[in-house]
Amino acid sequence: MSDRKHAHIELAFKSQTTAVEADPRFIYEPLLSEHPKELTQRSFLGKTIRTPIWACSMTGGTELARKINENIARVCKDFGMGMGLGSCRVLLDDHTYFEDFNVRKYIGDAQPLYANLGIAQIDMLLLNNGSDKIKRLIDKLEADGLIIHVNPLQEWFQPEGNPITRPSIDIIEELIEKAEYPLIIKEVGQGMGSKSLKRILQLPIQAIEFGAFGGANFSMVELLRRDKVECDTYKPLAYVGQTAEQMVDAINRLSRCADLVCKQIIISGGIRNFLDGYYLMKKSTVPALYGQASAILKYAKQNYEQLFKYIEMQAKGLSLAEAFLRINPDYSGLFAVDGQLACAEWDARHRAFGKN
Numbered sequence: 001m002s003d004r005k006h007a008h009i010e011l012a013f014k015s016q017t018t019a020v021e022a023d024p025r026f027i028y029e030p031l032l033s034e035h036p037k038e039l040t041q042r043s044f045l046g047k048t049i050r051t052p053i054w055a056c057s058m059t060g061g062t063e064l065a066r067k068i069n070e071n072i073a074r075v076c077k078d079f080g081m082g083m084g085l086g087s088c089r090v091l092l093d094d095h096t097y098f099e100d101f102n103v104r105k106y107i108g109d110a111q112p113l114y115a116n117l118g119i120a121q122i123d124m125l126l127l128n129n130g131s132d133k134i135k136r137l138i139d140k141l142e143a144d145g146l147i148i149h150v151n152p153l154q155e156w157f158q159p160e161g162n163p164i165t166r167p168s169i170d171i172i173e174e175l176i177e178k179a180e181y182p183l184i185i186k187e188v189g190q191g192m193g194s195k196s197l198k199r200i201l202q203l204p205i206q207a208i209e210f211g212a213f214g215g216a217n218f219s220m221v222e223l224l225r226r227d228k229v230e231c232d233t234y235k236p237l238a239y240v241g242q243t244a245e246q247m248v249d250a251i252n253r254l255s256r257c258a259d260l261v262c263k264q265i266i267i268s269g270g271i272r273n274f275l276d277g278y279y280l281m282k283k284s285t286v287p288a289l290y291g292q293a294s295a296i297l298k299y300a301k302q303n304y305e306q307l308f309k310y311i312e313m314q315a316k317g318l319s320l321a322e323a324f325l326r327i328n329p330d331y332s333g334l335f336a337v338d339g340q341l342a343c344a345e346w347d348a349r350h351r352a353f354g355k356n
Contacts, residue, residue: 025279026325036319041080044264044289045112045144045182045206050080051315052281054266054291056209057084057116057147057186064301065100071300073103073113075311082112082289084147084184084209089121091140092133104142114184115143119150120162123171131178138181145182145206148172153237154188157222169199182206184266189217190241191269194250200262201254207264208251209291213241214270216294244269244280245333252285266291274317282327 042049055072069085076083083103090097107113115138125131138146150168155161164171172185185200186209192200200208220238223231242250244267251265267280268291277290299307 023275024331025328026275026321027328029324029326033323036323039315039319040322042287044287045082047082047110047112047144048080049082049112049289051311052289052318053079053081053277053311053314054209054268054289055081055083055296056211056266056268056291056293057149058086058293058297065097068297068300069100069103070106071304071307072296073106074304075300075307076111077106077108078308079311079315080111081311082114083107084114084186084291085116085141085143087149088115088117088137088141091137092117092121092125098140101141113141113143114145114147114182115141116147116149118155118162119148119152119168119171120155120164122148122175123164123166124162126171126174126178127165131175134175135180145184146179147184147186147209148175149186149188149211150192151188151218153190153219154222157219157226157234157237159222159225161222169196172200172203172205176203176205184209186266186268187211187241188219189213189215189269190219190238191243191247193242194254197247197250198254198258201251201260202258203261205262207266208262209266210244210247210268212244212247212267212269214243215268217241244271244276245283248280248284248288249333252283255285260286263287265289268293271295274314275321278318278321278325279327 039051042052044052055076058068058072065086072083075081085101085103088101091101101115104113117134117137122134125133134146152164152168155164172183176183183205184207185205188211191210191212192208197208217238220235223234223238226234248265248267254260255263263286265284265286265288267277267284267288271277271280271290271292277292281288281290296307296310299310
């Protein structure tokens with residue numbers, strides 16, 4: 001007891017906070033719930049999700065890929081999460097790297113597992129009457145369906161990129177006519193505007209994954225692989241896009257104005273922690289999970305125990321948020337245009353505070 005009290009005295013001086021560091025997104029209600037035992041289960045993509053986190057598409061065909069994907073699949077099974085595989089393009093005509101992606105045996109049958117191909121590859125397969133390869137790929141991986149990553153800027157900037165010969169929505173609509181498997185559509189770091197969202201939400205797909213601006217940006221990844229003059233010239237395009245919060249707001253507006261066919265979203269891009277994910281899931285008027293890539297990858301590269309602990313802490317944090325936090329109805333978003341400069345100041349200081 002005396003040691004704890006002594007520590008309190010010492011730590012009290014180090015734990016001082018200021019009003020500007022308070023997170024304005026939430027109202028804290030400490031009297032209305034007990035300490036939580038577990039998260040509320042939900043149905044998503046036709047399966048039961050125990051932890052509302054999606055392991056976003058990451059890697060394959062590299063030296064560490066097999067270990068990374070195995071670790072992620074195992075943690076998805078242990079916590080009841082869903083998983084998107086990295087680009088499976090290398091498997092379309094060659095099975096050299098198949099075991100890097102062969103994770104159904106680790107994730108189990110109860111959790112969602114989706115294969116992944118780029119829109120340029122889909123376009124090429126359709127133009128060459130090769131769409132049957134996609135079905136064979138999904139079947140071999142025992143996947144529940146396919147994620148299509150829509151990435152016109154990435155393909156343009158990538159030195160080895162493939163041309164996209166027609167609007168991506170046309171490619172998706174043609175595949176839907178032929179497909180006998182569920183589809184998820186995602187961007188790769190810059191999100192989508194409201195017109196693109198409206199078109200895709202009116203199609204019979206399973207979900208949209210945001211890949212919003214604010215997280216890993218694959219246009220920037222490819223630009224950094226080019227020579228300096230090209231990189232400096234095209235770099236402004238890497239800074240366009242929509243954030244996850246802007247996309248949630250857009251879908252909320254669309255859901256009020258139209259009868260959407262697709263009514264599930266995976267909120268990814270710039271999700272720094274479980275509170276970011278919790279806030280956006282609660283803000284969404286359609287069923288949602290939040291997705292992470294680089295944060296999960298950081299621990300999956302190390303060992304399973306560290307990845308397990310990271311997800312366990314996320315899950316416990318989410319359960320505390322469910323119990324004690326409510327969305328602040330007066331909060332209108334960071335960097336809002338209505339003069340709430342305090343929110344922008346809070347964000348800058350909060351990020352600086354988190355580094356101390």
